[in-house]
Amino acid sequence: MEKIILGWTGEEVSRMGLGIWQFSETWGVTDYKVAKEIIRTAYEAGINFFDTAMVYGDGLSEEFLGRAVKELGIRDEVFIATKIPGQYLSRDDVIRACRKSLKRLQVDVIDLLQVHWPPLWHNFPTCEYMEALEQLIHLGLVRYIGLSDFPVELVESARSCLSVTDIVSIQIRYNLIERDAEKELIPYALAEDLVVLPWSPLAKGALTGKYKPDNLPEFQDVRGRDPIFHPENFKKIYELVRLLEEVAKKYNKTPAQVALNWLMTSYPNILPIPGAKNPKQVLDNAGACNWRLDFEDWFKLDQASRAIRIDRVL
Numbered sequence: 001m002e003k004i005i006l007g008w009t010g011e012e013v014s015r016m017g018l019g020i021w022q023f024s025e026t027w028g029v030t031d032y033k034v035a036k037e038i039i040r041t042a043y044e045a046g047i048n049f050f051d052t053a054m055v056y057g058d059g060l061s062e063e064f065l066g067r068a069v070k071e072l073g074i075r076d077e078v079f080i081a082t083k084i085p086g087q088y089l090s091r092d093d094v095i096r097a098c099r100k101s102l103k104r105l106q107v108d109v110i111d112l113l114q115v116h117w118p119p120l121w122h123n124f125p126t127c128e129y130m131e132a133l134e135q136l137i138h139l140g141l142v143r144y145i146g147l148s149d150f151p152v153e154l155v156e157s158a159r160s161c162l163s164v165t166d167i168v169s170i171q172i173r174y175n176l177i178e179r180d181a182e183k184e185l186i187p188y189a190l191a192e193d194l195v196v197l198p199w200s201p202l203a204k205g206a207l208t209g210k211y212k213p214d215n216l217p218e219f220q221d222v223r224g225r226d227p228i229f230h231p232e233n234f235k236k237i238y239e240l241v242r243l244l245e246e247v248a249k250k251y252n253k254t255p256a257q258v259a260l261n262w263l264m265t266s267y268p269n270i271l272p273i274p275g276a277k278n279p280k281q282v283l284d285n286a287g288a289c290n291w292r293l294d295f296e297d298w299f300k301l302d303q304a305s306r307a308i309r310i311d312r313v314l
Contacts, residue, residue, distance in 0.1 A: 001046025002289045004271050006079075007168040008193045009144060013079045015264060015289050017049035018042045018282065019199060019273035023064045024057030029277055032064055039068040041279035043078065045286040051171075051197065051273045053083035053116055054097060059104050066105035080105060081112035081197075083148055083171075086119040094132035098141055114146035114171060118154055126154070127161035134162050144168045146197075152184045167194065171273075174198035176207055176244075176259050176305050177228060177237060190269055198263060201272040203228055206237055207259040209245055213238055227312045240304050247297050253287065260288035262301050 002015035018038075022029045029035055039050070050069075052061045062082060069075050082105065088097040101110065113133060118126075136142040145162075147155055148171035159167055170189055174181040175198065189196045202208055206228050211217070216229050227233055244255035251258065256274075263270050276282040293301075 001286065004195065004269075006144075006271075007195045007269075008166070009168050011079070011144075013049045013271070014047045015271060016047055016260070016286055017051055017081075017197065017271055017273040018047050018285070019051045019275045020061050020065055021053070021056045022275040022277050023052075023061035026057070030057070030060065032067065034278070035064040036068040036071065037279050038276055038282055039065065040072060041282045042276070042286070043072065043074055045283055046289075047282070047286060048078045049081065049271065049273070050078060051081045051083075051199075053085070054088070054101055055083075055085050055116065059100075062101060062104035066107060070106050075107065079111045080107065081114060081146070081169075082110055083114040083116035086115070086117045087122055089115065089119045089122065089124040089129035089132075091128050091132045094129055095136070098136050102141065109140060110142045112144045112146050112169065113142045114148045114169070115150070115158070117149045126157050130158050130161035131163075134165055137165055146171060148197075148199075149173070152188050155188070169195045169197055171197040171199055173200050174263070174270075175201050175203040176240065176262055176301065177203045177308060177310065179305065186267055186269075190267065195269050195271050196267065198270060198272050201260055201263055201274050202256055203237075206234070207241060207244060207255060209241055209255040211241075227310055230311075233310050236308050237310075240301070240308060243301060243304050247293070247301065250297070251291070251293075253291075254284055256284055257288040258293070258301075260285065261291065261293055262298060264288070265293050265298055 003012045004015045006013055023035050050065055052065050082101055084097050133145050145167050146169035147167055172181045172185055186196055204226055213235050244258050248255045248258045260272050263272055274285045
């Protein structure tokens with residue numbers, strides 16, 4: 001498995017991570033035995049970066065990850081990242097939330113604690129929660145801090161509140177279809193030596209080849225309400241999917257592997273965190289590493305992607 005340095009920290013982690021929102025009713029992995037096999041398969045494939053969140057499955061995701069890591073005896077060899085939601089960002093709630101997260105994960109320290117999203121509706125001052133996060137580092141309960149779903153302006157504001165540390169990562173929605181992060185966030189992260197953790201790097205499965213214009217997710221599905229899967233949008237996306245399938249044959253890879261590789265080929269600080277609902281998907285994700293698209297294939301996908309416009313008002 002390829003490695004990447006986690007921003008300015010010097011920490012070496014796997015170039016591919018595993019996002020585990022899947023361990024929830026939203027995505028359907030609520031059987032611990034299945035979850036443990038997913039974690040085991042990821043670890044054996046060389047993936048040691050696991051990204052969860054306090055709100056995934058109302059804590060179930062953290063519980064499954066912590067239990068599996070403990071039972072497999074791999075705590076010292078994995079990097080655990082979790083996220084604290086915007087509504088928990090008062091000073092006292094930050095401390096309480098971290099305490100509960102540590103218990104669910106069954107660890108003494110969280111490697112990376114990220115703010116899941118800004119407190120958009122609760123009016124908590126930025127410095128209040130950033131200073132609380134920094135205090136958790138002083139207390140030895142958290143090693144590093146990151147931000148998720150923050151625009152550059154708020155990233156700058158949050159960083160200005162820290163006294164003796166800095167954030168190490170930004171987590172953003174980024175994939176071959178949704179590329180707005182390239183305008184500001186990714187260049188900013190490169191300049192500031194921050195690692196970028198793309199969530200939904202396969203556009204919720206739209207880039208895997210699983211779906212076709214006449215076979216889209218049901219509206220009730222977590223994907224069905226996403227504009228990506230609106231029939232009018234997916235007709236345009238499907239041309240890109242077909243190109244992914246064509247390129248994949250050339251490299252003896254899957255469309256998903258090509259889509260993930262395209263992200264890592266594009267920027268050196270990209271650490272994708274795709275999810276997996278079974279061990280096979282884990283191995284498919286891992287197979288996106290240790291090779292690179294040549295420039296011509298990268299360019300063909302780049303141009304096809306740029307020609308797609310996702311209409312969100314339909």
